[in-house]
Structure formats: C-alpha cells, structure tokens
Amino acid sequence: MKPTIQELEKTASQIRRDIVRMVHACQSGHPGGSLGCTDYFTALYFSVMNHNPKFNMDAVGEDIFFLSNGHISPVFYSTLAHAGYFDKAELATFRKLNTRLQGHPTTHEHLPGIRIASGSLGQGLSVAIGAALTKKLNGDKSLVFTLHGDGELQEGQIWEAAMFAPHNKVDNLISTIDVNGQQIDGPTNLVLSLGDLHAKWEAFGWDVLEMKGNDMADVVKTLELAKSRTGQGKPIMILMHTEMGYGVDFMVGSHKWHGVAPNDEQLQLALGQLEETLGDY
Amino acid sequence: MKKYTYTDKKDTRSGFGAGLLEAGRKNNQVVALCADLIGSLKMNDFIKEFPERFVQVGIAEANMMGIAAGMTIGGKIPFTGTFANFSTGRVYDQIRQSIAYSNKNVKICASHAGLTLGEDGATHQILEDIGLMKMLPGMTVINTCDYNQTKAATLAIAEYDGPVYLRFGRPVVPIFTDPDQKFEIGKAWMVNEGADVSIFATGHLVWQAILAGEILAEEGIDAEIINIHTIKPLDAEAVLKSVAKTGCVVTAEEHNRLGGLGDSIAQVLAVHNPTPQEYVAVNDSFGESGTPEQLMTKYGLDAEHIVLAAKKVMKRKQNAIISI
Numbered sequence: 306m307k308p309t310i311q312e313l314e315k316t317a318s319q320i321r322r323d324i325v326r327m328v329h330a331c332q333s334g335h336p337g338g339s340l341g342c343t344d345y346f347t348a349l350y351f352s353v354m355n356h357n358p359k360f361n362m363d364a365v366g367e368d369i370f371f372l373s374n375g376h377i378s379p380v381f382y383s384t385l386a387h388a389g390y391f392d393k394a395e396l397a398t399f400r401k402l403n404t405r406l407q408g409h410p411t412t413h414e415h416l417p418g419i420r421i422a423s424g425s426l427g428q429g430l431s432v433a434i435g436a437a438l439t440k441k442l443n444g445d446k447s448l449v450f451t452l453h454g455d456g457e458l459q460e461g462q463i464w465e466a467a468m469f470a471p472h473n474k475v476d477n478l479i480s481t482i483d484v485n486g487q488q489i490d491g492p493t494n495l496v497l498s499l500g501d502l503h504a505k506w507e508a509f510g511w512d513v514l515e516m517k518g519n520d521m522a523d524v525v526k527t528l529e530l531a532k533s534r535t536g537q538g539k540p541i542m543i544l545m546h547t548e549m550g551y552g553v554d555f556m557v558g559s560h561k562w563h564g565v566a567p568n569d570e571q572l573q574l575a576l577g578q579l580e581e582t583l584g585d586y
Numbered sequence: 587m588k589k590y591t592y593t594d595k596k597d598t599r600s601g602f603g604a605g606l607l608e609a610g611r612k613n614n615q616v617v618a619l620c621a622d623l624i625g626s627l628k629m630n631d632f633i634k635e636f637p638e639r640f641v642q643v644g645i646a647e648a649n650m651m652g653i654a655a656g657m658t659i660g661g662k663i664p665f666t667g668t669f670a671n672f673s674t675g676r677v678y679d680q681i682r683q684s685i686a687y688s689n690k691n692v693k694i695c696a697s698h699a700g701l702t703l704g705e706d707g708a709t710h711q712i713l714e715d716i717g718l719m720k721m722l723p724g725m726t727v728i729n730t731c732d733y734n735q736t737k738a739a740t741l742a743i744a745e746y747d748g749p750v751y752l753r754f755g756r757p758v759v760p761i762f763t764d765p766d767q768k769f770e771i772g773k774a775w776m777v778n779e780g781a782d783v784s785i786f787a788t789g790h791l792v793w794q795a796i797l798a799g800e801i802l803a804e805e806g807i808d809a810e811i812i813n814i815h816t817i818k819p820l821d822a823e824a825v826l827k828s829v830a831k832t833g834c835v836v837t838a839e840e841h842n843r844l845g846g847l848g849d850s851i852a853q854v855l856a857v858h859n860p861t862p863q864e865y866v867a868v869n870d871s872f873g874e875s876g877t878p879e880q881l882m883t884k885y886g887l888d889a890e891h892i893v894l895a896a897k898k899v900m901k902r903k904q905n906a907i908i909s910i
Contacts, residue, residue: 412687431649432653432656439662
C-alpha cells in the first residue's frame with residue numbers, strides 16, 4: 306500500500322529536521338540543496354521506487370538511485386535511514402571521524418544504500434547509464450534514477466552522457482535536475498547561464514518533463530508519469546523546480562545557505578518551522 | 587646468460603585483443619568499451635563475436651570511465667580501451683572517484699603508451715601514466731612486455747576482482763615469452779639469474795634488457811634480469827632477494843623517471859636495503875615525433891643505455907665498498 310501525499314509530507318518534514326540537525330551538529334555540510342530536494346527523495350524512496358533496504362550492491366530486480374550532486378548527502382542519508390537501510394541513530398555521526406556518513410557519499414565505508422562515490426561533480430549520469438546498460442544486458446526490467454544539481458550541468462562530462470543515452474536508447478533511465486538556480490558563487494544565471502534547459506535536453510534527444518519539486522503531489526505524479534514513459538526508446542529528464550532551503554524561511558531561495566551550517570539560535574528557529582513527525586534521531 | 591630467441595614479432599596491443607576475445611569466451615560477464623579507437627585497440631574480434639557486449643562511447647573518455655564503473659553494478663566486468671594518455675591523464679578524476687575510490691571492477695586497458703607511439707608526438711605519448719595510476723589506492727598497475735605476456739595478463743585481470751590499469755603499446759616487438767604462460771599478478775618473472783647487477787625492466791624495455799644482458803655477458807658481467815610486469819603491487823620480495831645478491835640496481839622503463847617503476851623500487855630499497863641504483867627512463871621531459879626506434883635511442887631507452895647504466899652502477903658499488 307503506497308503512502309498518501311499527507312503521509313509523505315510528514316516523512317519529508319522529519320527528514321528536513323534531520324538535515325538541519327545533522328549539519329548543525331558537525332557545523333558543516335550543505336543544508337540548502339538538501340532541503341530543496343527533500344520532497345523528491347521522500348517520494349522516490351517511500352512511493353515511487355521498487356527497492357530493497359536489505360542492501361545488495363548489484364541491485365538485481367530492483368530500481369537503483371544515484372546521487373550525482375553528492376554534496377546534498379544529508380537528505381540522502383536521512384532518507385536511507387528512514388527507509389530502513391541503517392539505524393537512524395547513525396545520522397549523529399555525519400561528517401565525524403570514523404563515520405560511514407562521509408561528507409560526500411561513498412561506497413568506501415560500505416554504507417548500505419550507496420553504490421558509487423560522488424562529490425566531484427558531473428560523473429553520476431555516466432555511472433547511471435552504465436548501470437542501466439547492465440540492466441538491459443541482464444534482462445532486468447527495473448529502472449535507474451539519478452539526481453543532479455543545475456550548477457553541475459556546467460561540467461562537460463554531463464553533456465557527453467547527454468549525447469550517449471539517446472543514441473543508445475537508454476530508456477530505462479529517469480534523470481532529474483534540481484533546478485534551483487543557485488550555486489556557490491551566486492545565481493546560476495550570473496555565474497554561467499544554463500540557458501533553455503528544456504530545449505537543450507530535448508535537442509539532445511531526451512523525453513523532457515517538468516515538475517514542481519516542492520509540491521509532493523506533483524512530484525509523485527510526475528515521477529509516476531516518467532515511469533510510464535520508460536521503455537519507449539528515449540531516456541527521461543525531469544526538470545525539477547525547487548527552492549534551495551525550502552521549509553526553513555530564512556534559508557529559502559538563497560545561495561548563501563548552499564554550504565553553511567546554522568548556529569544554535571538558527572537551529573531552534575528552523576526546528577520551530579519543521580514538525581517532528583517520526584521522532585528525532 | 588640464458589638464451590632468448592624469437593621467431594615472430596607482434597604488437598602488444600594485439601596480445602590484448604586476443605586476450606580480450608578469449609576472456610569474453612570464458613566469461614559472459616566480460617564487456618568492452620571503446621572511445622572511437624576500435625582498430626587501434628584490436629577490439630574487432632571481440633566485437634564481431636560479442637556485438638551486444640560492446641559499447642561504443644565515441645570520443646568521450648570521461649563518459650566511458652563512468653559508464654564502465656556503472657556497468658559493474660549488476661556484475662559486468664568492463665574493459666575500457668583507448669590510448670594510454672586518454673585512459674589516464676585525461677580522465678584522472680573519473681577514475682579516482684567513480685572507479686578507484688568506489689572500488690569498481692573496471693579494467694582500464696591502455697594502448698600506445700610511451701614514446702613508441704611514435705610519429706604522433708608528445709600530445710599522445712604519455713610518460714606519466716604509471717605514476718598517476720599507481721598513486722591511486724587499490725589500483726593494480728601492469729605493464730606488459732610482449733604479445734604473449736599481454737594476452738596472458740588480459741586473461742588474468744578478467745579473473746581478478748578489482749580495478750586494474752593494463753598498459754601496452756603500439757610497435758611490433760619480438761615475442762619471447764611462453765605462449766602458455768600463466769600470468770601471476772604481482773609476481774616478478776626471473777628472466778636471467780646473475781650475480782653482478784640486478785636489472786629490473788618493464789614493458790618494451792624487457793627485450794632491451796635481454797639484449798643488454800648479452801652484451802654484458804660478452805664482457806664478463808653476469809647480469810640478473812627480472813621482469814617487473816606488475817608495478818603495483820610490487821614484488822618487493824623478488825627485488826630484495828636479487829639485490830641482496832648483486833648489491834646494485836638498474837631499472838628500465840618507457841616512462842618518466844619520476845613516478846615510474848624506478849621510483850617504486852627505490853622506495854623499497856630505501857626502506858629495506860639502500861642500494862646504488864641507476865635509472866634508464868625518460869629524464870623528466872615530454873616526447874616528440876619520430877619513429878619508435880629513433881625515439882628510444884634519442885631518449886636513452888635501449889640496450890646500449892642499459893649497458894652503460896649497469897657499468898656505472900657497478901662502479902658505484904665498488905666505490906662504496908672501497909670507501910668502507
């Protein structure tokens with residue numbers, strides 16, 4: 306039985322609390338993009354994907370997710386913990402010495418749920434294409450999902466992969482770009498304009514969808530629509546419009562919260578805006 | 587000096603092509619990827635027999651490394667193929683993050699390594715790749731010396747679980763190793779036992795070391811020649827055992843003297859048994875256009891230079907003994 310939109314929103318609220326607390330606890334990390342993508346992660350892991358928290362690297366017969374913009378690891382880790390991949394108490398170790406929850410996700414410490422290291426940007430789409438090709442070779446009908454930042458599209462490797470996937474009909478792949486218009490040095494349109502992303506991805510041969518990334522109903526609906534359009538010869542790209550820092554009013558919409566941790570006072574202010582629904586770690 | 591002869595000459599890359607085909611026949615999980623250099627990498631036979639297990643990525647090496655890493659998820663054993671320069675320097679971060687740090691079972695197979703690529707010149711003649719690859723934690727680094735050894739190494743790495751860098755070349759060179767050899771990763775090959783000087787050689791310099799050994803023998807010098815085909819993990823035991831006997835070392839490689847086989851051996855010796863050593867390697871420079879033979883001579887990577895280095899290092903050994 307799939308959870309209702311309301312139930313998913315409750316889960317998302319808890320994940321947002323975790324993100325702010327994790328980043329506060331180690332006084333480092335990336336809250337902005339994590340908060341903006343929380344609805345996507347929640348929808349993916351609690352409604353859309355067919356996946357098994359009893360982690361197996363090869364993921365035969367189950368959907369796979371790759372996080373290419375690895376710096377939003379807080380939302381990934383909290384989502385995996387709540388989905389049952391590991392004990393949520395481990396979230397307290399984020400970015401601390403000897404942790405499996407490294408600053409950027411890695412397979413190196415064998416954290417269940419992670420299948421590739423990411424952090425150096427622009428590599429995840431290629432990796433996902435590889436996993437999708439293997440699924441096809443193995444006759445495995447399950448799907449591969451990826452998430453990318455919009456600033457990440459400034460990396461050249463993304464466009465190598467963008468060209469490859471349609472040419473090779475990698476149609477078991479659903480990629481998403483977090484279009485929040487922000488990157489470390491400022492708005493993307495000031496740092497290096499991304500142009501008309503819809504037209505660009507379409508011109509490369511992708512089936513392009515758009516969704517409101519901070520509207521849970523629209524996220525679930527669009528991801529399900531994307532699933533229904535797999536297997537038709539084209540990879541799918543979802544342009545997900547989000548607000549960086551969504552859910553915490555003083556963080557919303559500004560690149561200033563890309564990679565900055567809240568202080569004690571800001572933490573309390575933020576937690577006051579995010580309902581504890583599933584119990585803090 | 588043990589006698590080595592050859593009746594045939596071939597390029598080491600053809601040994602890779604033959605090994606890849608055989609590995610593909612032995613294990614249906616073996617897949618191959620290429621960045622628009624099928625003919626140069628001798629992948630045609632594999633592609634003909636297993637078209638569905640081949641991925642043409644186009645001129646996009648970074649994407650190729652990422653796809654190869656992803657293909658391991660679900661059990662494939664990807665072999666990537668392009669020139670050594672485009673297999674390493676161009677895609678270092680992709681290899682570092684998506685393959686080495688992620689511990690993916692990818693075989694990075696690199697042809698046209700070193701000066702013997704020839705006329706294309708320095709843009710294509712990488713002399714830093716061994717160093718780049720051996721610095722990555724968990725990466726196995728192999729540089730083969732002839733057709734048979736390259737074929738055997740290709741089969742061996744298909745059976746080994748973990749990331750590997752396999753380096754071979756373009757020119758046609760003598761085939762002098764056993765066609766039925768079993769390639770043992772990390773195990774040095776004793777080419778010739780001797781007592782006066784240890785010559786550790788890798789890749790195309792192994793045949794040159796044999797020629798040098800013959801010249802030295804004529805002059806009454808008994809050279810021990812050891813082929814270090816696996817630069818990482820290094821067979822330190824074989825190195826130390828040989829040096830304990832000879833007391834001086836020549837290392838020979840088609841690579842920059844910085845970061846290659848010579849440095850790996852020097853490090854072992856510095857810690858365990860400091861020993862006079864001479865390098866036969868490129869002296870921290872780029873290459874240039876020319877025939878392979880012309881370049882190997884100009885840059886001092888031939889039998890004659892190994893002979894000179896052996897005599898020089900033996901003198902240093904004697905001087906060291908006298909000064910004691």
